[in-house]
Amino acid sequence: MLSLKTKLVAYGTAASVVFGIASYKLLEKEGPTASQKNEVLAKVLMQGLSSAHYSPERLDDDLSKKAFALYLERLDYNKKFLLKSDVDQLAKYQTQLDDEIKNGSFKFFDLSMALLNKRLKEAEGYYKEILDKPFDFTKDESIEVKPDKIKFATSQAALKEEWRKYLKYQALIRVADAIDSQQKADTVGNQEAKKTPAEMEAEARKKIKESYDDLFKRMSQLENEDWRSTYFNAFANVFDPHTEYFAPKEKEDFDIEFSGTLEGIGAVLTEKDGYIRVSEITPGSPSYMQGELKAGDMILKVAQGSKEPVDVQGMRLDKAVTLIRGKKGTEVRLTVKKVDGTLKNISIIRDVVVREEGFAKSLLINGPKPIGYIQLPAFYADFNGTGGRNSGDDVATEIEKLKEENAQGIILDLRNNGGGSLQDVVDMVGLFIKSGPVVQVKSATGAPAVLEDRDPQLQFTGPLVVLVNENSASASEIMAAAIQDYKRGVIVGSSTYGKGTVQQFFNLDQVLPATFNAVKPLGHVKLTTQKYYRVSGGTTQMRGVTPDIILPDTYTYLKYGEKEQEHALPFDEIPAAKFSAWQSPSLPMDKLKNASKARVSNSATFSLINQSALRLKERSESTLRSLKLTTYMAEEKKNQAEAKKLEEARKSIPQLDVATLKADVKKLAADTSASARFSAFTRNAKKDLYIQEAVAILKDEL
Structure with a gap:
């Protein structure tokens, strides 16, 4: 049987053919010009969606109407810009979007941009005029805050009134908070000068205006190409909520999020008043090691090696970040204005920057029978093969450290873990079972593929609790489901998200011949190509994993999860795989x-x-x-x-008695920043009610 990684590569090759066959026929033999990029992108994207998706949709009027509805919702979700007349004008195209894609036309998109930009300028006038006058908070009126219940305004006057209420509500919240804070300060004898309600109201309007000035400035910097990704994703999301188009920069950010690493200088940047400022230096990063760049510094220019510097004043943050990031070993030169006003040129050699807080970490819970606690924020992996970390290996390391300290049971915390690498799930389940199937993966056609742990060696044989909640999704659900089906451990918490689909990235550049180089880079598409099923045969799609022991949760009664998403794929079942449940000892x-x-x-x-x-x-x-x-x-x-x-x-609640593992003490002592972050992690774990109940469950079993 092919390994998962091999299977994905093999499927990717086949899908490239599916994408590419139609791509060659798009335009003239000599290839398109740069101005035809969007036409090529639209056709390649839709060809891939219609041919390679698990549940393909026809590019017809029905799909057009669905894409129109999604795009309109995302264009003006809060209904604070467009008028009903604008929507009516756009609605004339709602059955024509499929034809536009086929013909390489963007009339609808261009019209939506023209209308939005016009209304943005008008809205900018609304908020400035409204915030120039005091609000009357004695008037008995109300506002609807759920966008689904709001209709598009029928006139500019009606929309301006919506803005008045919207801004008044924000000011009301600020004033109420200010009054509450002042009252609390009085109770502890604070001697600071008190503000009158009128002063609080004026300050609230001032702060809100500053916030909206910044927002509208950022919106004015958005280009049509930024919105075009939203337009393409309206089509992609008709297929299912997890199929997405990623522009080149968006794909880079996704890789950083899931690998926990990036190549750059390790500085967190913000944009304020047209200036790029350093808000934080990542410990251990190139900036940290070089030592000259500090939080509070203002970056004025960026140069690549010996090249001429580029002025970044007034530049969009994402564009400035793109200039500063770069390959490991390359030089970036920054011209910065220090906090004291002096100018300084700083040269930094880029390197791999690691975000430690996103990796697995563990604690020992003391007692007559010590218990290990492992927190896993994501099933991260080195998707690009650059020598980064994998969650399966890291969890194995944490288990060994816990075993060295005689941990009798383990709590694996997958709460708020949104998923990631399927291969790491297979590896991780294998740490707790002898061998056997972990998950079944099925494409649209053909028999299911069974992904197995083939290593008979067990890394941990003691009692196991897996903590989950409504934000545990995808790979987390596979892990929890496998442990539950094997009766290897106890699943504790609240029902999981319900995502039972598998996505794969395809680089759109790789499916086009060299004659199309003028339009590259096109970006990537994340495509749902398979569904996964438990070894017992059911899927977690829509239904999630129901814990063995359900605990009360703040979000228990809210509408949440995959079942609430538009165009989610349905629940179904396939025959169970052959596997042997855990026998020694059986769970009471x-x-x-x-x-x-x-x-x-x-x-x-x-x-x-x-x-x-x-x-x-x-x-x-x-x-x-x-x-x-x-x-x-x-x-x-x-x-x-x-x-x-x-x-x-x-x-x-009495706090848990937790200890840092001996293997971590020396490492943390050498890094004060990492030590501070780990101390916060420890404090939170001590008073976590759900961890405490997991400990009690393990004690019952031990």
Whole structure:
């Protein structure tokens, strides 16, 4: 059987043929010019979607209408720019978008940009005029805050009124917060001069205006090409919510997010008032090691090696970042203005920058029978083969460190883990089972492929708890499902997200011949090519993984997950794979469930969490907000009182006795920044109610 990585490469080659066959026929034999890039991109993208997607859609009027609806929603989600007349004008094209793609036309897109840019200029006038006058918070009026319940304004006057309420609501929140903060300061004897409500209101308007000045400046810097990705993705997302087009820069950012590494200088940048500023230096990065670039420095110019510098003042942040990032070993020269006003030229050699906070880390929970805790934020992997880290290897390392300290049980925390590398899931499940199938993967046609752990060696044989929540998705769900099907451990928490599809990236440049070089780079498409199934035969698609032991969660009653996404692929089942469940020892599941249920029932904190979840559900359904200060503050005080009950209950919980692993102590002692981050991780783990219940469950089993 092919390994997963081999299978993906093999499939990618076949898909390249599917993409490429049609691509060669797009334009003249001599190839397109740069001005024809968008026509080529649209046709290659749609050919790939229609030919290689797991559940392909026909490029017809029905798809056109669906893409139109998605694009309109993303163009003006809050309905604060376009008028109904604009929407009506655009709607004339809603069954013609498929024809435009086929003909290489962008009339609809160009019209949408013209209308949006016109309305942006008008809206800029609205907010400036509205924020120039005080708001009356004694007037009894309200605002609808859920975009789905709002209709597009029928006139400029009506839209301006929507803006008035929208800005008033933001000012109301700021004023209420200021009053609340001042009242709290009074209770502790703060002697600072008190502000009047009028002063608070004026300050709120000033801050909001500054925020919108910045927002509209950034929006004015957006080019049509930035919006074109949104347009293409409206088509892609009709196929399913996880099929996406990535412009070249977006793909680079995606790789950084999932690998935890990038090649650059290791400085976090922000843009304010037209200037690029350094907000943070990443510990251990080239900037950190070079030592001259500091937080607060303003970057004025960027030069590549010995080339002429480029002025970045007034430049969009993403474009400046592109200039500063670069390949390992190359030189970038920065002209910076220091905090004291002096100018300095700084030369930095780029290198691989590692984001340590995104990697697996562990703690030991002390007791007569110590328990190991591993937090895994993502199933990260070195997708580009540049020598980066893989989550499977890292978790194996953490397990060995825990075994050296006699950990009798392990908690693997996959909460808020959105997924990542499927191969690392297979490797990781293999750490806890002898051998056998981990997941079944099925393309649109043909029999399912069974991805197996073939290594009979077990790295850990003790009791295992896997923590999950509603943000545990994709690869996390495969991991939890496999452990559950094998009865190898106890899944604890809340039902997972419900993403049971497999995506693959295709570089669109690689499916076009050299005659198309003038239009490259085109970017990538992330395409849903397969669905995955549990070894027991069901898919996690739409339904997720239901924990063996369900714990109350703040988001329990909210509409959330894959099942709430537009155009999500349906749930289905296939025959189970052949596998042998864990036998030695078998899980006393009924005993563990009953003991946990008793603890949760007697827990005031879990009871308050459930009450909080019910309030959150009620608030999400009741979306009309008062714009009267006294009414708003009364509601907020009620919410704060309920939240304080939960906060106080959490404070009263005895903290876990946790320890840093001996293998980590020396490393952390040599890096004060890493040590500070690890201390924060430790503090949070000590008082985490869900980790505490996981510990109690393991103790019941031990």
